[in-house]
Amino acid sequence: MASGNNFESHNHNGRNVNGQVNGGYVIQGDQHNHVHNNANEQPGLLGDLTASMASATHISNASLGPIWAKCDTDQAKLTSFSDDIEGRSLGDGAQAKMAAYGFCKINRGEFLKFVPPAPFFDRFFRNTTTYISVFHADENGKLTKNGGTSRVEANKSVIVTRDNTVRRTEMGYRWMDESGVDHSI
Numbered sequence: 001m002a003s004g005n006n007f008e009s010h011n012h013n014g015r016n017v018n019g020q021v022n023g024g025y026v027i028q029g030d031q032h033n034h035v036h037n038n039a040n041e042q043p044g045l046l047g048d049l050t051a052s053m054a055s056a057t058h059i060s061n062a063s064l065g066p067i068w069a070k071c072d073t074d075q076a077k078l079t080s081f082s083d084d085i086e087g088r089s090l091g092d093g094a095q096a097k098m099a100a101y102g103f104c105k106i107n108r109g110e111f112l113k114f115v116p117p118a119p120f121f122d123r124f125f126r127n128t129t130t131y132i133s134v135f136h137a138d139e140n141g142k143l144t145k146n147g148g149t150s151r152v153e154a155n156k157s158v159i160v161t162r163d164n165t166v167r168r169t170e171m172g173y174r175w176m177d178e179s180g181v182d183h184s185i
Helices: 044-050 075-085 094-101 120-125
Strands: 005-012 015-022 025-028 032-034 057-061 067-072 104-106 111-114 130-137 143-145 150-152 158-160 166-168
Touching: 057 067, 057 104, 057 130, 067 075, 067 094, 067 111, 075 094, 075 130, 104 111, 130 158
Parallel strands: 057 158
Antiparallel strands: 005 015, 015 025, 025 032, 057 111, 067 104, 067 130, 130 143, 130 150, 158 166
Protein backbone atom coordinates (compact mmCIF):
# COMPACT_ATOMS: atom_id res chain seq x y z
CA MET A 1 0.00 0.00 0.00
CA ALA A 2 1.40 3.38 -0.95
CA SER A 3 1.85 5.95 1.74
CA GLY A 4 1.48 9.65 1.31
CA ASN A 5 -1.00 12.46 1.56
CA ASN A 6 -4.53 11.64 0.47
CA PHE A 7 -6.50 14.30 -1.29
CA GLU A 8 -10.08 14.42 -2.44
CA SER A 9 -9.63 16.43 -5.60
CA HIS A 10 -7.54 19.12 -7.16
CA ASN A 11 -7.47 20.83 -10.50
CA HIS A 12 -4.90 19.98 -13.19
CA ASN A 13 -5.25 22.14 -16.29
CA GLY A 14 -9.03 22.03 -16.06
CA ARG A 15 -9.23 18.34 -15.08
CA ASN A 16 -10.04 17.06 -11.62
CA VAL A 17 -7.46 14.57 -10.42
CA ASN A 18 -8.36 12.31 -7.49
CA GLY A 19 -6.05 9.94 -5.67
CA GLN A 20 -3.04 9.97 -3.42
CA VAL A 21 0.24 11.85 -3.64
CA ASN A 22 3.19 9.56 -2.95
CA GLY A 23 6.81 10.62 -3.27
CA GLY A 24 5.99 13.20 -5.90
CA TYR A 25 3.86 11.02 -8.15
CA VAL A 26 0.13 11.40 -8.38
CA ILE A 27 -1.27 7.92 -7.87
CA GLN A 28 -4.72 7.77 -9.44
CA GLY A 29 -7.11 4.96 -8.82
CA ASP A 30 -5.44 1.55 -8.80
CA GLN A 31 -1.74 2.46 -8.57
CA HIS A 32 -1.87 4.40 -11.85
CA ASN A 33 0.93 6.95 -11.97
CA HIS A 34 0.28 9.99 -14.12
CA VAL A 35 3.19 12.39 -14.38
CA HIS A 36 1.83 15.64 -13.08
CA ASN A 37 3.98 18.69 -13.83
CA ASN A 38 6.25 19.74 -10.94
CA ALA A 39 4.30 17.70 -8.40
CA ASN A 40 6.06 14.57 -9.68
CA GLU A 41 9.60 15.72 -9.41
CA GLN A 42 11.69 13.97 -6.80
CA PRO A 43 13.33 16.59 -4.59
CA GLY A 44 17.05 17.17 -4.47
CA LEU A 45 19.98 15.85 -6.44
CA LEU A 46 18.57 12.34 -6.89
CA GLY A 47 15.47 13.78 -8.53
CA ASP A 48 17.58 16.00 -10.79
CA LEU A 49 19.73 13.06 -11.90
CA THR A 50 16.93 10.54 -12.47
CA ALA A 51 14.02 12.64 -13.79
CA SER A 52 14.90 12.19 -17.46
CA MET A 53 15.79 8.51 -17.05
CA ALA A 54 12.41 7.14 -15.95
CA SER A 55 10.66 5.18 -18.66
CA ALA A 56 7.53 7.02 -19.75
CA THR A 57 4.79 6.56 -22.31
CA HIS A 58 3.10 9.57 -23.91
CA ILE A 59 -0.37 9.22 -25.37
CA SER A 60 -1.22 11.98 -27.87
CA ASN A 61 -4.74 12.64 -29.11
CA ALA A 62 -5.10 13.62 -32.78
CA SER A 63 -8.63 12.19 -33.03
CA LEU A 64 -11.75 14.28 -33.55
CA GLY A 65 -12.82 14.26 -29.89
CA PRO A 66 -11.73 13.39 -26.38
CA ILE A 67 -10.28 9.99 -25.51
CA TRP A 68 -9.81 8.18 -22.22
CA ALA A 69 -6.56 6.27 -21.72
CA LYS A 70 -4.71 4.19 -19.18
CA CYS A 71 -1.19 2.80 -19.21
CA ASP A 72 -0.26 -0.12 -16.94
CA THR A 73 2.26 -2.95 -16.63
CA ASP A 74 -0.42 -5.50 -15.69
CA GLN A 75 -2.07 -6.60 -18.95
CA ALA A 76 -4.66 -8.86 -17.30
CA LYS A 77 -5.84 -6.11 -14.93
CA LEU A 78 -5.98 -3.53 -17.72
CA THR A 79 -7.92 -5.91 -19.98
CA SER A 80 -10.39 -6.63 -17.16
CA PHE A 81 -10.94 -2.90 -16.52
CA SER A 82 -11.33 -2.26 -20.26
CA ASP A 83 -13.85 -5.07 -20.69
CA ASP A 84 -15.93 -3.61 -17.84
CA ILE A 85 -15.98 -0.14 -19.43
CA GLU A 86 -16.49 -1.01 -23.10
CA GLY A 87 -19.98 -0.33 -24.40
CA ARG A 88 -21.06 1.80 -21.45
CA SER A 89 -22.80 5.07 -22.16
CA LEU A 90 -21.09 8.26 -21.04
CA GLY A 91 -24.32 9.22 -19.25
CA ASP A 92 -24.39 6.04 -17.13
CA GLY A 93 -21.62 6.97 -14.71
CA ALA A 94 -18.95 5.59 -17.05
CA GLN A 95 -16.65 8.56 -16.48
CA ALA A 96 -16.66 7.94 -12.71
CA LYS A 97 -15.95 4.24 -13.32
CA MET A 98 -13.08 5.15 -15.69
CA ALA A 99 -11.60 7.54 -13.13
CA ALA A 100 -11.84 4.85 -10.45
CA TYR A 101 -9.91 2.49 -12.77
CA GLY A 102 -7.27 5.16 -13.43
CA PHE A 103 -8.25 6.19 -16.97
CA CYS A 104 -7.46 9.81 -17.82
CA LYS A 105 -9.34 12.02 -20.25
CA ILE A 106 -7.17 13.50 -23.03
CA ASN A 107 -8.79 16.21 -25.10
CA ARG A 108 -8.22 16.60 -28.84
CA GLY A 109 -4.80 18.13 -29.53
CA GLU A 110 -3.44 17.28 -26.08
CA PHE A 111 -1.18 14.56 -24.71
CA LEU A 112 -0.41 13.05 -21.34
CA LYS A 113 2.74 11.44 -20.01
CA PHE A 114 2.29 8.20 -18.08
CA VAL A 115 4.87 6.53 -15.84
CA PRO A 116 3.21 3.21 -15.00
CA PRO A 117 4.07 1.34 -11.82
CA ALA A 118 7.11 -0.88 -12.25
CA PRO A 119 9.94 -2.27 -10.15
CA PHE A 120 12.36 0.54 -9.33
CA PHE A 121 15.30 -0.65 -11.44
CA ASP A 122 13.12 -1.66 -14.40
CA ARG A 123 11.83 1.90 -14.68
CA PHE A 124 15.35 3.26 -15.03
CA PHE A 125 16.82 0.48 -17.16
CA ARG A 126 13.73 0.53 -19.37
CA ASN A 127 13.02 -3.18 -19.14
CA THR A 128 9.33 -2.62 -18.52
CA THR A 129 6.70 -3.58 -21.06
CA THR A 130 3.60 -1.46 -20.70
CA TYR A 131 0.09 -1.90 -22.02
CA ILE A 132 -2.31 0.84 -23.00
CA SER A 133 -6.04 0.92 -23.42
CA VAL A 134 -7.76 3.83 -25.16
CA PHE A 135 -11.47 4.60 -25.53
CA HIS A 136 -13.49 7.14 -27.48
CA ALA A 137 -17.22 7.84 -27.47
CA ASP A 138 -19.00 6.78 -30.66
CA GLU A 139 -21.82 8.77 -32.31
CA ASN A 140 -24.31 7.26 -29.83
CA GLY A 141 -22.22 8.18 -26.77
CA LYS A 142 -21.11 4.58 -26.15
CA LEU A 143 -17.50 3.96 -25.14
CA THR A 144 -15.61 2.09 -27.85
CA LYS A 145 -12.12 0.70 -27.43
CA ASN A 146 -9.55 1.91 -29.99
CA GLY A 147 -8.27 -1.54 -30.92
CA GLY A 148 -7.30 -4.00 -28.20
CA THR A 149 -5.03 -3.58 -25.23
CA SER A 150 -1.84 -2.51 -27.01
CA ARG A 151 1.65 -3.59 -25.97
CA VAL A 152 4.22 -0.79 -25.91
CA GLU A 153 7.90 -1.24 -25.19
CA ALA A 154 9.51 0.81 -22.45
CA ASN A 155 9.95 4.49 -23.24
CA LYS A 156 7.80 4.31 -26.40
CA SER A 157 4.79 6.52 -27.02
CA VAL A 158 1.62 6.37 -29.10
CA ILE A 159 -0.74 8.67 -30.94
CA VAL A 160 -4.47 8.19 -31.45
CA THR A 161 -5.08 9.26 -35.04
CA ARG A 162 -8.02 11.03 -36.66
CA ASP A 163 -9.65 7.66 -37.45
CA ASN A 164 -9.15 6.45 -33.83
CA THR A 165 -6.34 4.01 -34.56
CA VAL A 166 -3.46 3.72 -32.13
CA ARG A 167 0.00 4.08 -33.70
CA ARG A 168 3.48 4.21 -32.22
CA THR A 169 5.20 7.56 -32.51
CA GLU A 170 8.61 8.24 -33.93
CA MET A 171 11.10 8.62 -31.06
CA GLY A 172 11.33 12.27 -30.06
CA TYR A 173 8.03 13.25 -31.75
CA ARG A 174 4.57 13.48 -30.22
CA TRP A 175 2.57 13.90 -33.43
CA MET A 176 4.51 11.84 -36.01
CA ASP A 177 4.04 8.08 -36.28
CA GLU A 178 6.82 5.60 -37.06
CA SER A 179 5.95 5.63 -40.77
CA GLY A 180 6.67 9.39 -40.90
CA VAL A 181 3.05 10.59 -41.12
CA ASP A 182 2.49 13.85 -39.23
CA HIS A 183 -0.79 13.84 -37.30
CA SER A 184 -0.54 17.42 -35.98
CA ILE A 185 -3.85 19.18 -35.58
